[in-house]
Amino acid sequence: MNGAMLFGLVAAALVGVGLYGLIVNPQPLRKILAFNVIGSGVFLLFGVIARRGAAAGLGGDPVPQALLITGIVVAFSATAIAVTVLLRLFEETGTTTLASAVPPPAAGPGPGQDQAGE
Amino acid sequence: MSSLVDVFTYITIATGAFFFLAGTVGLLRFPDTLTRLHALTKADNLGLGLIVLGLLPQVDGVMNGLKLIAIWLLVLLSGADAGQLIARAARRTMRRAAPHREGPAGAAGSRSSAMEPTAKAGGQP
Amino acid sequence: MTDFLFAAAGFVLAMVAVGLVRVLRGPGDADRMMAAQLLGSGGIAALLLGGAATGNGSVVDVSLTLALLAAFASIAFVKFAPFSADDSSES
Amino acid sequence: MIVDAVYAAPALLILSLGIYSTIVRDTFSATVGFIAYGLLLTVAWVQLHGVDVALTEAAIGGGLTGLLLVRASARLRPTEALARAEAPGGAMRLLAGLMAGGVFVVLAIAVLSLPDPAPTLAPQAAEHMASLGVGNPITAVLLAYRAMDTMLEAIVLLLALIGVWSLAPDRVWGGRPGPRYNADPEGILAFIARVLPPVGIIVGIYIFWIGADHPGGKFQGATIVAAMWLLTMMAGLADAPPINRRWVRILLVAGPAVFVAVGVAGALTAGAFLGYPEGWAKPLILVIEFALMPSLALTLGLIMAGTPERPAAP
Numbered sequence: 001m002n003g004a005m006l007f008g009l010v011a012a013a014l015v016g017v018g019l020y021g022l023i024v025n026p027q028p029l030r031k032i033l034a035f036n037v038i039g040s041g042v043f044l045l046f047g048v049i050a051r052r053g054a055a056a057g058l059g060g061d062p063v064p065q066a067l068l069i070t071g072i073v074v075a076f077s078a079t080a081i082a083v084t085v086l087l088r089l090f091e092e093t094g095t096t097t098l099a100s101a102v103p104p105p106a107a108g109p110g111p112g113q114d115q116a117g118e
Numbered sequence: 119m120s121s122l123v124d125v126f127t128y129i130t131i132a133t134g135a136f137f138f139l140a141g142t143v144g145l146l147r148f149p150d151t152l153t154r155l156h157a158l159t160k161a162d163n164l165g166l167g168l169i170v171l172g173l174l175p176q177v178d179g180v181m182n183g184l185k186l187i188a189i190w191l192l193v194l195l196s197g198a199d200a201g202q203l204i205a206r207a208a209r210r211t212m213r214r215a216a217p218h219r220e221g222p223a224g225a226a227g228s229r230s231s232a233m234e235p236t237a238k239a240g241g242q243p
Numbered sequence: 244m245t246d247f248l249f250a251a252a253g254f255v256l257a258m259v260a261v262g263l264v265r266v267l268r269g270p271g272d273a274d275r276m277m278a279a280q281l282l283g284s285g286g287i288a289a290l291l292l293g294g295a296a297t298g299n300g301s302v303v304d305v306s307l308t309l310a311l312l313a314a315f316a317s318i319a320f321v322k323f324a325p326f327s328a329d330d331s332s333e334s
Numbered sequence: 335m336i337v338d339a340v341y342a343a344p345a346l347l348i349l350s351l352g353i354y355s356t357i358v359r360d361t362f363s364a365t366v367g368f369i370a371y372g373l374l375l376t377v378a379w380v381q382l383h384g385v386d387v388a389l390t391e392a393a394i395g396g397g398l399t400g401l402l403l404v405r406a407s408a409r410l411r412p413t414e415a416l417a418r419a420e421a422p423g424g425a426m427r428l429l430a431g432l433m434a435g436g437v438f439v440v441l442a443i444a445v446l447s448l449p450d451p452a453p454t455l456a457p458q459a460a461e462h463m464a465s466l467g468v469g470n471p472i473t474a475v476l477l478a479y480r481a482m483d484t485m486l487e488a489i490v491l492l493l494a495l496i497g498v499w500s501l502a503p504d505r506v507w508g509g510r511p512g513p514r515y516n517a518d519p520e521g522i523l524a525f526i527a528r529v530l531p532p533v534g535i536i537v538g539i540y541i542f543w544i545g546a547d548h549p550g551g552k553f554q555g556a557t558i559v560a561a562m563w564l565l566t567m568m569a570g571l572a573d574a575p576p577i578n579r580r581w582v583r584i585l586l587v588a589g590p591a592v593f594v595a596v597g598v599a600g601a602l603t604a605g606a607f608l609g610y611p612e613g614w615a616k617p618l619i620l621v622i623e624f625a626l627m628p629s630l631a632l633t634l635g636l637i638m639a640g641t642p643e644r645p646a647a648p
Contacts, residue, residue, distance in 0.1 A: 003341040007382060008445035010345045014352045016438030021356035023430035026420035029361055029410055033368050033403070037352050040375060045445070047382045053454030059383025062471035063455040066480055069390045069472070070487045073553055076394045077494035080637045083406045088501045088641060096413045097420065124244060131247070131292070135254050138285060142258040145265050145281075151273050158262070158277050162284035169251070169288045173295050176244075177303075185303045186291070189310045192533065193284055196314030199526040200280055203321040206522075208273035246337070253340035260347055267354065267367060275366040279400070282373040290377055293340075301385040301549045304541060305376060308392040308554070311534050312561055316369045316400035318523065322515070322568050323408040 008048040014041030028096050032082050039075045043068055127172045134168030137161045151208045159201035163194055248296035252289045259285035276320045283313030344377045361414060365407040369400040385549035386472040389541065393557035398638055401564065466615045469547030476551070477619045481608040485597065488590045488626060491633045495586070499577055502642040508578030509646045511639035517570035527569030534562035542627055552623050556630035563635045574639040576646035582632070589629025593622050 014037055021034030046064050053061030090096050144157025170190045174183050259281055266277045287306045294302025348371060355367030372395030379388035422430075459471050459479070468474045476484045502509070517524055535558075542555030566572040575582050596618055600609040610618050 003338070003345075004382065005445065006342055006345050007378065008448075009442055010349045012438050012441035012445055013349055015441055016434040017349075017352050017356050019437055020430050020434035023433070024422055024427050025356070026422070027361055027410075027413070027417035029403075029406055030364060030417075033364055034356055036368065036399075037356060037371075040371075041352075044375075044378065045441070047379060047384055047387065048445070049448070049452070050384060051382045052448065052452035053456055054383065055454045055456040058456045058460060058471055061454045061456045062459045062475045063480070065384045065387055066472050066475035067483065068384065068387045069476065069551075069553060070480075070483050072387070072390050072394055073487055074490050076399060077491050077637065079399060080402060081494050081497045083402055084498045084501055084641055087406060087409060090410060090413065095416060096410060097416060127244070128247060131251050134288070135251050135258075138255050138258040138288070142262045142265075145262045145277075151271055154266075154274065155277060158280055162281070165255075166284045166288045169255075169292065173291055176295050177300070179300075182300055182303055185307055188533075189287060189291070189303070189306050192307070192310040192530075193287060193313070195529065196310070196526065197280060197283060199522055200283075200314040200317035202522050204273050204276050204280075204317055207276075207321050208271060211271055211273065249337050249340045253343060256340070256343045256347070260343070263347075263351075263370060267358075267363065267370075269363070272362055275363055278366050278370045279373070282370055286373050286377060290380060293377075293380065299380070299385065302380055302388075304544070304549060305380060305385060305388045305392055307537055308389055308541065308558060309373065309376060309396055311530070311537055311558060312393065312397035313373070314526070315397045315561060315565070316366075316404055318526075318565070318568060319401040319404040320408070322523070323405045 004048050004051045007044055007051075011041045011044035011048060014038070014044065017041075026097075028086050029083070032079060032086070035082075036075065036079060039071075043071055043075075046071070123175045127176055130168050130172030134165040134172060137165030137168065141165065151212075152205055155201055155205055155208070159197050163197050166190060166193055245296050248292050252292035252296065255285050255289045255292065259289070272320070276317055279313060279316045283309070287313075341381060344374055344381065348374050348378060359418070361410065361417075362404075362407045365403045368403060369396075372396060372399060386470070386551065386554075389549055389551075389554045390557075393554045393561070397561040398557060398564075398634065401561075401638065466619070468616065468619060470545060470549065470551075472549070473545055473551055473619070477622060478610070478615065481597075485590065485593045485608070488593060488630065491630065491637070492586060492590060495633050495637050498637055498641055506642045506645050508576060509642040510576050510644045511574045511636060511642050512567070513643060514573060515568055515570040523569045524571060527566045527571050531562040531566055534558055534565075538562070538631075542623070545623070546620075552627045552630060556627050557634055559627075559631040560634035560638065563631070564638050567639065574636065577636070577642055578646055582636075585632050586629055586636075589626035592625035596622055 018034045018036075018038030018041060021037060022031055025031055025034060046068055047060075050060040050062075050064035050068070053064070055061070086096060138161070141157050141161030144161060145154050148154045148157055167190050170186050174186060177183055177186060262281045262285070263278055266274055266281060269275055287309055290302055290306050290309070294300070294306075351367050351371040351374065355364040355371060358364050358367065372391065375395060376388045376392045379385070379391055456471075459475055462478070463469070463471060463474050466474050466478055468477070499511075538555045538558035540555075541550040541558060542552055543550070545551030545555070563572070567574060597608040600611070600618075601607045603609075604611045
């Protein structure tokens with residue numbers, strides 16, 4: 001049971017680390033990564049709770065484990081959408097800044113140039 | 119009988135672990151990307167192979183044994199290919215970083231031109 | 244036997260950890276991409292050893308999935324990375 | 335002693351990699367760190383006795399997410415310098431650090447004070463497994479007691495795909511997703527894309543098949559199959575279909591539609607939406623799984639293939 005507790009503490013730390021990254025990293029892709037770190041921290045915490053619920057010959061409580069599988073798939077689809085939105089923003093404007101004063105698309109390296117390398 | 123099998127397992131797994139050590143030492147000691155990649159793909163895959171070999175007598179059922187062998191073959195296949203692809207990317211990067219060193223003799227130049235025909239020949243199987 | 248298998252798993256994991264520290268320091272992207280390879284072989288070895296130690300047969304299926312997909316990130320890297328010259332982002 | 339140290343190693347490695355991919359300067363390095371982090375999470379799930387979760391993490395975290403993130407970070411590299419200029423100052427960092435630390439402390443206290451005989455639903459889940467005829471408790475939960483979640487999950491994936499598609503510019507709506515990849519002239523990628531998929535499809539179907547009685551199931555299997563499809567696309571051996579093709583649309587909705595139909599039938603015969611009539615649980619679960627698997631594989635593959643970029647020329 002002690003090992004599961006260690007994972008619980010690591011999970012709590014990961015949520016904190018991800019939150020820090022979400023706030024201080026200006027690059028949106030880094031924010032998506034940080035959000036996934038928070039998410040996996042929460043999942044890990046859930047996994048610890050499932051492990052603690054081991055009973056009836058099962059290694060863990062199957063109900064939270066089943067919810068975890070659903071959660072991982074849903075987190076993946078949210079990540080996929082976020083990344084796609086980000087890439088489309090970059091294609092349209094040539095930048096990914098989230099600042100309110102967006103520089104006009106003409107300034108900076110145009111998106112066409114970056115796409116040419118594909 | 120079973121103790122003899124266990125001795126076999128001890129020896130092969132210990133040897134496999136040694137190759138992981140060798141791979142990591144190579145990763146730490148080798149001077150450039152290509153040699154480090156070499157250390158990683160060769161030593162670690164051999165280490166995994168030996169560990170799989172050592173575990174074979176310990177698993178129950180033929181199916182699990184076959185799956186273990188399949189795992190090793192898959193890692194070999196994808197590891198070798200990914201290693202090859204990463205090496206090409208690294209070489210392209212090196213050439214782009216130092217294009218002027220390509221022609222004239224010199225330490226870096228002679229090495230990259232020596233590698234040129236080998237890689238070309240390997241490229242078209 | 245169980246202790247030996249656990250010790251071997253721990254040893255391989257330690258090697259993977261040391262290798263990860265080296266590989267993630269770069270200097271180039273290609274060096275960093277080796278992290279996935281490292282875990283592809285080392286992580287699978289540790290999983291198999293741990294699974295054998297605890298007698299959990301299903302771990303083999305997890306390893307099989309990892310073995311199949313471990314090369315994916317590397318392939319994506321080669322297909323998409325613009326090959327930054329010397330990684331000027333690092334000092 | 336040895337066992338404890340070995341047990342703790344992955345947890346500490348995961349934490350280190352999480353910190354690394356949060357604080358490292360270069361985005362590509364962060365991405366690679368995160369991929370390694372995902373692969374190690376698989377080990378953690380095995381340690382926590384969640385082999386089903388480990389399989390999901392291996393398939394989605396090890397395969398699809400890595401591909402998605404490496405692709406994006408490579409393409410967004412030109413924005414690095416600009417983003418770095420926007421980095422917040424020291425006061426902001428300090429504040430964020432304090433807040434993150436506070437969240438950690440609160441969560442850690444919550445973890446340490448979890449109730450001691452832990453509440454569990456495992457006995458209830460195990461008790462009814464026999465009546466379902468399914469040997470894997472996770473599958474039993476996913477398709478019997480929490481079937482609504484699983485159905486909505488399949489629909490969420492479909493919605494995500496619609497979201498990805500809807501980002502297409504008007505002129506290529508209905509077209510083919512992503513760029514057309516050239517066949518690799520150097521041959522290695524084409525080689526692996528010919529050798530790996532047959533093996534991968536068998537493994538995917540195997541993982542799907544054993545899901546009834548052992549760890550495995552449709553999501554994990556479908557992810558593996560989708561990954562193999564993506565491999566042949568990246569190698570230039572196959573092309574993504576135009577998204578306005580009728581067969582694509584039908585195959586996408588077939589799985590969720592069967593699920594909903596079984597649910598409605600349950601409402602009529604067993605008195606509850608998604609209820610199974612006595613003795614019919616196992617065959618109906620199989621019908622749902624078989625119908626969902628191809629739909630899920632196609633949905634996952636098309637989400638990864640991305641927004642339509644080329645007109646649907648025949």
